[in-house]
Amino acid sequence: MDIEVYGDAFTLKLAGRSMTFLFSPPAIQHFFSAPDAEIAFRPAIQPFTQRVFGLPSDRFFPKHSAMLAALRGLLAPDSLRSRLQPVAAAMQKRLHALWGDCGEVGLLEAVKEVLFAPTVQALFGAEFCSRHGPAALADAFFKFESGFELAASPLPHILQRSFSASRARLLASFRASLAAGDFEGELIGDLIRQSEIEADLAPNAMLAVLWAALSNSVPAAFWSTAFLLLPQHCSHLDAVLKTLPPALPAGATSAETCEYLESLVQVALDRRGPLAATVAEAVRLRSPGVDLRMAACDTCMPMDDGRQLSIKKACNLSQRCIRITQSGQLLAVSPYESHLDERLFGSRAFDYNPCRGDLAAVTGVAGIGGVAGFAFGGGRYRCPGRFFAEAEIALVVALLLSRYSLTLSTRAQETGRRALAEE
Ligand code: HEM
Incomplete structure (x- = not known):
């Protein structure tokens, strides 16, 4: 090299x-x-769409613009309140099942657990989720995801058994649910119909959407929570806590639960509030990929x-x-590297500071804006799920913080406690 x-x-x-x-x-x-005739999108992502998702370029790309436009429309900001209410209810249920009232869990595991099934349900529908089981879908998805980068390389897939097997399981699930009509009236069904993706390519296009929707949101939700819990960021945590509704009392009625979840969704959708700023700052500092x-x-x-x-x-x-x-x-x-550039984010660009102000240079860059910079790409091809993603991540953080009093424990503390318990 x-x-x-x-x-x-x-x-x-x-x-x-x-x-x-x-x-x-x-x-x-x-x-x-720049126009595509000068700097093109399609040939750059072709190895991923073709090799990883199994979408032949000559058939998928003629539908690509329609698919982007349709997804942008389906996830437009004014549709998010109604989409996020069931997500909030599903997240709360999972959180309760995972944690109960107290305990120690790995933050990444908790975030995966809280985010995966509610996201799949919001995009693909409850029938799909229950037919194949959220745990089996999550297992296949995270195996597929961990093999993603290597799968785009020329290394034959026959040598990447876990990736190939998990992809086959996910594609088979999409095929079975398509045959059963599970996607009727769901976002993914509308997306496939509106973008006129041919029936035999629909499972592969669904796989691409599933990956896009979860691969970045999981680490973003992890970092959004973790940054806030660091002791040196307690003033930002306090600012967020002040915006959250009081925790639900034990034995709350369903009307009280509904009201509580609605207030959480409202806080998560407030793009000018302190919670949105902490999510954007975490996404800026921990943008994966290129x-x-x-x-x-x-x-x-x-x-x-x-x-x-x-x-x-x-x-x-x-x-x-x-x-x-x-x-x-x-x-x-590289968003990760460029987001530390003081020419774009002002002095001390590498600090976590959800209150950072002077972003004139960033907002001047085509198609991107605000603290999150170009974590969601930019220009014509910017992420169509951005507003949904930011609100959903804010919702995870809001739920965790309003339900629990959280502290980060180090591995050494965890090991010490285990050793004491075993004595
Ligand atoms: C923190 C979460 C997320 C991040 C950081 C993120 C980031 C990105 C980036 C960088 C791109 C490529 C844009 C470009 O090249 O200019 C992209 C594309 C895409 N994203 Fe997201 N994304 C997130 C969440 C989501 C969610 C929740 C969805 C769906 C609900 C989604 C759907 C998509 C799709 C379908 C594409 C492909 C667009 C295309 O083929 O042109 N993303 N995303």
Whole structure:
């Protein structure tokens, strides 16, 4: 692996692929706003859609714009209140089953448990969930998810048994539920119908939506909670706690429970409140992955210092590399790294500060805005689930904080307590 450094950009040659990372704010702006004829989305994500989800490019991409538009419409902010109310009720049930009134659990496990089934239910419907069982679906999903990156590589899937088996289980579940009509009247059924995805591709498209909806939301909910619980962030925690309804009394009536859940949804949907700010700040600081595009022609990226970075469509590596990357040079933006850039987020960009103010530079970048920066991508292809995701993550945090008095324990404390208990 060799790295060439050009200040605000570098090219990484990895496993026969050449990937140019861009960090200069004007280059990031151009990356998200240039037309597809210059910087293209489709060939960059093709290895994922084709190899990982099994969606043949020539059949899936003609429907892609319609699918994006349909999902944006189905998850538009004004639809979220009604979508989130059943999610809140399902989350509360799971939380109670998992934790009861007290105890010690792994935060990541708790977040997975609270988020997975209610999200699947909200997007795919209760029939799908109960037919296949939330635990079996979660088991298959998290195995599929952990093999995701490797599955996009040229390594044959026959050598990736856990990934292949979990994918087959998820696809079989989608097929069985399609045949049984479980998706009628559910968001996913509407999405497939509105985007005119052909019947044989529907299970694979559903798999893509399932992955997109959960793979980033789980770590984002984990970090949103964990940051708030750190002792040095207690003032932010207090600000959030003040916005939450009082915990439900034991033996609350169903009307009281309904009212309580409705208030939690209202707090989660308040994009100007302290809870939304803490979620956005956690997402900014812990954005996973990279945003990818591909050079569709020879082009130039504007840099901060006024120079232009020349990008060639075909990379001039070895003969073999040209063959592999013949459709263009891969371009990448790293939200994780760029979100620590003081040119975008002001001084002490690496600090957790949900009250950070001066974001003028960020809001000037095409299609992105606010504290979360470009964790949700940007431009035409920005995440269609963003508003749903942010509200749902806020809901997890609100439920956890309003129901329990939480403290983080270190592994050493946990081991110490176990040892005492065993004595
Ligand atoms: C914290 C949670 C989430 C994060 C950080 C996130 C981030 C992203 C990013 C970076 C992209 C690529 C955008 C680009 O290349 O410009 C994307 C695409 C996508 N996201 Fe999200 N996402 C989240 C949650 C969700 C949820 C909850 C849903 C669905 C309900 C969803 C549905 C999608 C879909 C379907 C795409 C693919 C769009 C396409 O093919 O063009 N995401 N997301």
